[in-house]
Amino acid sequence: MPPKRKSPSSTKSRPEKLPDTDKRVLQPTLDLAQQIYTQLDKGDIPRMKLPLRTKQNIAFSPRDGVWRLGNQCGVRSARKLDGALMLLRTFWLVDFIEEMARDNKHSTLRELYYISEQWEEAKFHSENESNLLVEDLEVMCERMREDFRLRPEENGASVIGDLTITEINRKGQKKKINCRDDVGDGGYQLPANVEKEKISFVSHGAKFVLAIECGGMVDRLAENGFDEDQNALLVHLKGQPARSTRRFLKRLNEELKLPVVVFTDGDPWSFRIFASVAYGAIKTAHISHYLATPGAEFLGVTASDIENYQLPSDKLSDRDIQALKAELSDPRFNTEMWKSEIELMLQNGKKAEQQSLAKYGLNYVTEKYLPEKLTEMGVL
């Protein structure tokens, strides 16, 4: 029996000095340690159960109107190298969070990835691994990563339109900003934290929110004065939207009762962007009720738009086709509308970008396409 030896980070003194909030947040990890200790002591292989974040394990929650995590669990076991590493990393991660709590520090997800260089054989092989572990911890502790003093690398996207907010800035001062008049061409950039204590809504003159995939299209609409002409609030999604962007859309929808319309490219990946905005993403299904906007509607570019508007298109790649087929077995897309859209796209074998509307001139999108589509949807 080797003599009991404390790990380097645990020598710095443990729970006593830990702030109460952090202690409460991390309580489930102490339970995990106890569980694994007991297993080892009994001669069992260390293991823990976690709800699976897969498309087979998301379920529609009628109460929240979004897709949340189901009941299926997977087992993380030290029988396999990946499982053993993740279990060990969980302890290293908890050590690190406690250390930050004591020093009142925060870190980005990317810094966490580099911090793991100190974790010997348990260091992460990719940032994907560290992000996944943080999500696991969120699920395990039923908390959000901000509670663990971890923040995302990127801030949210930008907003352009007649919306006045107040933001508590770095110096702790309340700053009043109108997202049309007080900002430059880039618009108002969302911070990582978009909660009430950070951002509050003051007033607005918008009738609806238009969430847009590409920056080029946001600029086009802004240059054409679409936000003012149609009283639209333009939100740039920047591809797959960050959590803060999704949270912000949800707040606009719930608190200001603004309809949210999503305008993306016409390809399988854009369908997923819409799904994560409206239905909830699979990877963050444990916090869908907090991030997803159930009322959000998909404007286009749809597979039928490509035909109806005779848009310049590209051939679907093998990966595209694979992605579309995967969507057919994704419960979130199990509606008549999506099934026919996906099948139509597969049948035609074509995809198109938002900006392909420029085929008919720079004003076509604001003068013809969007008004037509928005009227059809009953937004205008």
Place this chain on the structure above:
Amino acid sequence: MAEELASKQKAISIGEFFERNRQILGFDNPSRALLTTVKECVDNSADACEEAGILPDLLVEITKVSEERLKVVVEDNGPGIVRRQLPNVFGRLLYGSRFHSNRQARGQQGIGVSAAVLYAGLTTATPVHIVSKVEEDPAANVVDLFLDTQKNQARLVKEDVLAWDRPHGTRVELTLKARYQRGRQSPYDYLKGTAIVNPHARIVLVEPDGTRTTWERASPDLPPLAKEIPPHPHGLELGELDSMLRRSSSKTLLQFLTADLSGISRRGIQDVLQKGGFTGRERPDGFAGERVEQLLAALKDTPMATPSAECLSPIGPMLIKRGLKNVLGTLRPEFYSPPVSRPPKVHAGCPFVVEVGLVYGGDLPSDQSIQLLRFANRVPLLFQQGACAITQTVAEMDWHRYGLEQKSGAVPVGPVILLVHVASTKVPFTSEAKEAVAQTEDITREIELAVQAAARNMKLHLSRRTRRDQAMEKFTIIQKILPKMAEKASGIVDKPVPDLTRVITRIMDVVAVEARGSGEDPTKPSEKTLLTLTNYTSRNRPIELFLEVPLEAVKEGFSADPKPETLSTELGRVTFPLQRLSPNAKVTYTLTWPKPEKLEPDDVDVFVAGVDEAHLLGADPLPGDWDVRLPAALVEAAEDAQIAAARPAATAEGDEEVDYDAAEKKESFVDEE
């Protein structure tokens, strides 16, 4: 009218014939013309060296003369060519010593070096420059000549003698319209292939940019010279039999059948005479027309002994491996499959042999089609890959079962080089270009069997590797991760670190066999090998170790500690007495090798009885064909299993549950954020 026609009927000149058949002859474009020229010269040199019992030392030097012209120099250390034969060898098309001979030779493959001389003359109006010295002569003969396309004979333009600083050899210099390029179907590839299947040759290539590549000799032994044997009756064609009869020095048919043909027994001769209605006293040179046909029919109708394979010169498994290692060593392949050399078979009366070598892994690309190296009579085949029976046979096999990806009907994808060599006195080619082996049932079947055998070895290697990787993974868990995890968990709950032995045996759940050399450098063979068997299972295990070691080692004094129970000098099989290992216990066997430098890492096969395959790492279960006494360990293990079965099953873990981390990995490609 007939007179009018006759005035138009005239012999076409050699030059015209050449022009019309450039493609068949291999001179249809400038880069192929270069390759054909190199090929003809090199084949001639290698054949000449081997016939004279000389280890070939070949130099190929290609230099740029002008934009469209290259000079090709091929020099050998062969026996040299006597002065009077020089005009015939280089200045006459279709003149050769090997054309009629009934044994395996490279030279049958091409039209001959004279075609290159003709091509050079036609494209650059430059004569071939030849320096050749035979050992008996004090000086070398130097000759410059053209091939006269009207007369099909040499036109000498210069003649000289030269004091040459070597005992014998030939140097040929040709200037031709040609283009140099590297890559597929280049002289570089051709010589590289030649080096693989001719490990007894040393080959140097100097490319136009000055790059010098040397393929060193990998074997000091000349291949046994193929013997010339009389033709086998089953391979004869009518015209061939006809001319043999005319030229024969035999006085009677009986004598002809006995001396000029091979494979006919006395009984067979009687059969032939009877079937053809011959007495045996007929004069061979008196046969003509129908009678020749009768004789041929009788010969074909009579069963005969298969032709002797003495006329073949296969490379042999050992030299295939050596050749591959010598040339491909820089790719650091992880696995050389034991090469396959099939026993000789017969196609159309001609004996043939198929040989296969296979190399896996290392720096070979795993996302591309395998590299198929085709050879006929030790000559690389670089063109018409798709039309070749070798390619077709490989493409038609199901490679999924051997662990390679494959689109149906295509050559598989994977980090593999596959060498296939067909050797015969008469390799059937698809066309006169002689670049693709024709699809014939006999040969295709042999290729398939040989490639399958090599592929099976590769599959075995792959499954061994997978198991080794899994073992490594488990060792990492128990040695590096688990202790740390226990330390951390214990730290958090503030208790002493528990004993991990039981967890370790549960995670491993195998009997592991680890081999390690006693030397410092793990890449070099060492005098002793330490084999450690550890019982990482939660049961007591009766275990017996069996080894298969190289015969040489057994003969030269291989020993082991603990002492072997039996040691067979015939099969190289070593057995050890039964050991009983309790959980976590280990036993180490020390093997001592008489000549470790001769040992290859994969030369020792380790087998264990008493443990089923699923619970065995680093060794294979004892195969059924060992035919030793029933291992006591097997009996005991079977009894234990019965007892275990009688007990209620221990808690089955991890079998039906979803592995969280595997599920996450699978999912990650579809999503989001």
